[in-house]
Amino acid sequence: MAVRARDVMTHLLVTVRPEEPVARARRLLADHGFGALPVVDPDGRIVGIVGAADLLDLPEPQARTATVGSVMCTPVLTAGPDTEVHVLDHRLARYGGHRVMPIVERGRLVGVVTRGDLLRRRAHGGVIERLVGHLRGTHRRVPASTGRVLRVVGSRPGPATGADEPPHTLLCARDVMNGHGLVTVTPETPVERAVELMSVHHVSEMPVVDGRGVVVGVVGETDMPPDRTWHATTVAAVMTTDVVTLGPDASYDEMTRVLAPGGLRSVPITEDGVLRGVVSRRDLI
Structure with a gap:
């Protein structure tokens, strides 16, 4: 039986209106990690x-008054x-610059499907497949030891503190990079993991x-082959x-240039080649 959008889409939606301020969109993106x-x-x-990329290059004076619709x-x-x-997989791969496909019924938004939703389905299979696997004892989990969660130096900026908060353009990478535990893999990690x-x-x-913690590559959703042959593949291959x-x-301007629309979605922060953190577009908005 064919799997359809309604089977994998997210129903709990976070949306904005065109007339709402850009500041609200920024808060929602940051708060929900979208x-x-x-x-x-x-x-x-x-x-x-x-998206985060649409807000990244917005000059601060304009950002204070701009609406989402603009x-x-x-x-x-x-x-x-x-x-x-x-x-959906084909459309997101070819046209999905924002990594999200809105699902519309009778003209109204009823859900969204992301590349991550499709990837999770390919990784874990359908409900029936998982149930049969458990009953037969063939459903397996990849050992957790094949991935890492590293503690990294630095932390996100705290809540706004009025006059004490530095202008965002004066921030450097160590001020905004992810400091809550960084997820990494090694070249030997199975792609399934x-x-x-x-x-x-x-x-x-x-x-x-x-x-040694030295960055040797990056692996993401778009690196995954379109079929499930990657179950026997390691990260090194993709x-x-x-x-x-x-x-x-690195300055705010340097980070913005690297993460600007059409560029990277995130950039590793390294010291002598060793990973110290990651900065994403969301961190800069």
């Missing part, structure tokens, strides 16, 4: 999408609840490090080895 938000009208009809992307490619997942880690930790890509990194003292 890369993009659907923009809807009062009737729940989708009118655009706004920066959102439109028109929006959508799909229906009965669209088969292989069609990498998929599980991305699913559990809700990340779209991870640094690949060697035994990772990107041409990795752009920045140092802990």
